[in-house]
Amino acid sequence: MANKPIVDFEAIKNDLSNVSKPIQVLNENAEITDQEIFDTFSDDDLVEFMKKMVWERALHEQTMNFSRQGRMGFYAPTEGEEASEMGTVLAMKKQDYLLPAYRDVPQLIQHGATVTEAYLWSRGHVVGNKFKARSMMPQIIIGAAYVEAAGVGLGIKKNKEEDTIAFTYTGDGGTSQGDSYEGMNFAGAYQAPVLFIVQNNGFAISTPRVKQTAAPTLAQKAVAAGIPSVQVDGMDILACYAVAKAARDYMVAGNGPVLIETLTYRFGAHSSAGDDPKRYRTKEQEQPWFEKDPLIRLRKVLEDKGLWSEEQEDKLVDDYKASFKEAIKEADDVPADKVSDMLKRTFEIPTPEMKQEIDKFEAKESK
Amino acid sequence: MAKKTYIQAITDALDIVLEDDPKTLIFGEDVGKNGGVFRTTQGLQEKYGEDRVFDTPLAESGILGLATGLGLTGWRPIPEIQFMGFSFEAVDQIAGQLARMRFRFDGMKNAPVTIRTPYGGGTHTAEMHADNLENFFTGIPGLRVVMPSNPYDAKGLLISSVENNDPVLFMENLKLYRSMKDDIPDGKYSVPLDKANVVREGNDLTIVAYGAEVNEAIKVADTMAEKNISVEVIDLRTVSPIDTETIFKSIQKTHKVVIVQEAQKMAGVGAQVASAIAEGAILSLDAPVGRVAAPNSVYPFALGEDIWIPRAKEIEEKVNEILNY
Numbered sequence: 001m002a003n004k005p006i007v008d009f010e011a012i013k014n015d016l017s018n019v020s021k022p023i024q025v026l027n028e029n030a031e032i033t034d035q036e037i038f039d040t041f042s043d044d045d046l047v048e049f050m051k052k053m054v055w056e057r058a059l060h061e062q063t064m065n066f067s068r069q070g071r072m073g074f075y076a077p078t079e080g081e082e083a084s085e086m087g088t089v090l091a092m093k094k095q096d097y098l099l100p101a102y103r104d105v106p107q108l109i110q111h112g113a114t115v116t117e118a119y120l121w122s123r124g125h126v127v128g129n130k131f132k133a134r135s136m137m138p139q140i141i142i143g144a145a146y147v148e149a150a151g152v153g154l155g156i157k158k159n160k161e162e163d164t165i166a167f168t169y170t171g172d173g174g175t176s177q178g179d180s181y182e183g184m185n186f187a188g189a190y191q192a193p194v195l196f197i198v199q200n201n202g203f204a205i206s207t208p209r210v211k212q213t214a215a216p217t218l219a220q221k222a223v224a225a226g227i228p229s230v231q232v233d234g235m236d237i238l239a240c241y242a243v244a245k246a247a248r249d250y251m252v253a254g255n256g257p258v259l260i261e262t263l264t265y266r267f268g269a270h271s272s273a274g275d276d277p278k279r280y281r282t283k284e285q286e287q288p289w290f291e292k293d294p295l296i297r298l299r300k301v302l303e304d305k306g307l308w309s310e311e312q313e314d315k316l317v318d319d320y321k322a323s324f325k326e327a328i329k330e331a332d333d334v335p336a337d338k339v340s341d342m343l344k345r346t347f348e349i350p351t352p353e354m355k356q357e358i359d360k361f362e363a364k365e366s367k
Numbered sequence: 368m369a370k371k372t373y374i375q376a377i378t379d380a381l382d383i384v385l386e387d388d389p390k391t392l393i394f395g396e397d398v399g400k401n402g403g404v405f406r407t408t409q410g411l412q413e414k415y416g417e418d419r420v421f422d423t424p425l426a427e428s429g430i431l432g433l434a435t436g437l438g439l440t441g442w443r444p445i446p447e448i449q450f451m452g453f454s455f456e457a458v459d460q461i462a463g464q465l466a467r468m469r470f471r472f473d474g475m476k477n478a479p480v481t482i483r484t485p486y487g488g489g490t491h492t493a494e495m496h497a498d499n500l501e502n503f504f505t506g507i508p509g510l511r512v513v514m515p516s517n518p519y520d521a522k523g524l525l526i527s528s529v530e531n532n533d534p535v536l537f538m539e540n541l542k543l544y545r546s547m548k549d550d551i552p553d554g555k556y557s558v559p560l561d562k563a564n565v566v567r568e569g570n571d572l573t574i575v576a577y578g579a580e581v582n583e584a585i586k587v588a589d590t591m592a593e594k595n596i597s598v599e600v601i602d603l604r605t606v607s608p609i610d611t612e613t614i615f616k617s618i619q620k621t622h623k624v625v626i627v628q629e630a631q632k633m634a635g636v637g638a639q640v641a642s643a644i645a646e647g648a649i650l651s652l653d654a655p656v657g658r659v660a661a662p663n664s665v666y667p668f669a670l671g672e673d674i675w676i677p678r679a680k681e682i683e684e685k686v687n688e689i690l691n692y
Binding site: 097126127129130136137141144146147148149150151152153154155156158159166178179182183185186189341342344345346347348349351352353354 | 392418423424426428429431432433434435436437438439440441442459460463464469470471472473474475477508509511531532533561608609610611612
């Protein structure tokens with residue numbers, strides 16, 4: 001008698017790969033793949049999106065220059081991720097609470113920090129964290145922002161803040177952290193308004209996405225926590241914006257969290273501190289992604305509409321870069337930190353021993 | 368005024384801070400309807416509602432991440448870690464996040480979070496339920512660590528901890544939970560977070576202790592008193608910061624000191640006290656610093672606790688050794 005299996009695990013496993021195509025509005029050949037969504041954007045909107053991506057690309061290029069000149073501290077390059085980063089952050093409102101990771105500095109600036117503050121954060125100066133934006137400083141511990149975002153979301157809900165959400169970013173590697181699951185699970189359990197954005201750029205430093213998990217998509221990681229999730233073409237700013245806005249609208253209507261996985265690519269190194277992508281990627285692997293450059297496809301649409309020109313873009317880039325040079329000058333002028341101040345900011349009320357240490361350092365510092 | 372156990376004193380303090388400040392929140396595993404596995408939060412959900420006192424999913428990093436986030440949005444969280452051994456799951460949120468929040472933002476943001484957690488041996492629990500982890504947590508700048516030795520202090524120190532804007536790790540001694548009762552004043556009072564308490568005055572030797580060992584030290588002081596030896600007992604109350612001034616003042620009078628802790632000897636609170644004395648008051652001593660601490664082994668399983676944890680007998684031996692030096 002042939003054994004009939006009680007359950008067909010292989011079929012269940014294969015079924016996990018049955019996922020919808022990533023949401024897209026504009027493909028890499030600048031063809032509109034979703035006319036209805038495309039038509040929701042005015043010409044001004046399209047120009048604005050392009051300007052933001054040009055701004056982020058210029059910020060990256062200028063920051064890399066500063067980095068080569070030894071004028072930056074830790075910097076995580078963003079080239080290639082402009083659609084994912086700008087598309088999602090532009091769908092947010094100022095009252096929303098941002099919990100960024102270290103590659104999300106452009107979003108932090110869009111959300112209200114100054115470029116000078118961003119440079120000071122990179123260098124490791126406390127003044128870089130004293131931004132006006134409703135945001136945490138960029139998180140270094142991967143996953144920590146996810147559990148904190150659950151708390152911020154619950155706080156927003158308990159405060160009965162209208163039209164407000166928490167939004168947080170991690171990468172493909174970040175979804176392997178236990179904290180990522182705990183954060184999603186807590187937000188789901190409390191139906192807290194938290195938008196989890198996974199910027200899947202294919203690599204956690206050198207470890208490719210396929211080695212992080214057997215899950216066919218990272219969006220699926222939300223399923224177990226009871227959270228709706230979706231994959232988006234992360235090189236298409238129109239799709240990134242439209243999906244992030246839809247997620248936000250859904251949440252502010254009183255619903256719980258959402259997860260968005262943006263499929264994007266880091267064109268350059270993991271960080272400016274010596275990472276060399278040639279050690280783990282081939283040109284053949286990189287080339288198709290370079291062709292998906294988010295600026296190329298939107299630029300073509302705008303040029304076809306007569307809304308954009310090379311001269312216009314060059315002028316913008318020059319203006320942006322000039323402003324970044326001003327910003328770093330301002331950063332240069334910020335006085336150095338003091339040990340006495342480090343002690344003072346550790347506790348609200350310094351302990352008696354710390355008071356003695358503060359006195360000791362203040363005496364030295366006044367010399 | 369009423370006789371209350373350590374647990375009841377803590378419940379009393381939680382009731383007061385929930386009543387006083389509408390921004391306080393209590394959450395953790397089983398703290399809601401069940402009132403906590405030790406009934407420390409008994410009746411509080413019923414009284415203040417599920418918005419203020421609520422259960423969490425079973426994940427310690429999630430619990431403290433929730434606390435960090437709620438703190439950032441204006442709340443005053445009082446999360447519970449069900450047993451201190453489970454706090455290892457949440458070390459990034461405690462050491463990497465909460466303790467650094469004020470520093471990171473130069474005081475623009477605080478982390479007014481009081482983490483309550485039971486610890487301490489002698490009740491023969493399962494592994495990872497009893498460990499004295501203060502040695503580990505006092506090494507974290509930006510975190511206050513409070514270890515009350517009796518019900519009166521537990522209530523007053525907990526109220527101070529919650530009202531303080533710095534993150535506090537509030538360690539509740541399991542052995543003391545139900546084994547002692549104090550007269551507890553009704554209503555609000557506070558005990559300061561940076562002041563040690565001279566619980567017994569004496570002239571011949573100083574014992575510095577904290578947590579459950581304070582009560583052991585008092586027993587030794589009583590025994591020594593029968594032999595006309597007068598022992599001063601200092602209860603640190605908070606192990607970060609440590610009130611060295613009170614210690615120095617005492618040993619300038621007694622010239623002898625024995626430092627007692629329930630935790631392993633290496634790199635911890637007793638070592639810090641000894642180091643402070645060596646730096647600041649060594650010339651007041653006429654005998655070596657005496658130390659009583661647990662052996663530097665891994666924390667024992669339940670049946671090993673009684674032979675491992677130092678109690679009155681070991682303290683008395685060390686006191687005699689130092690007195691006869």
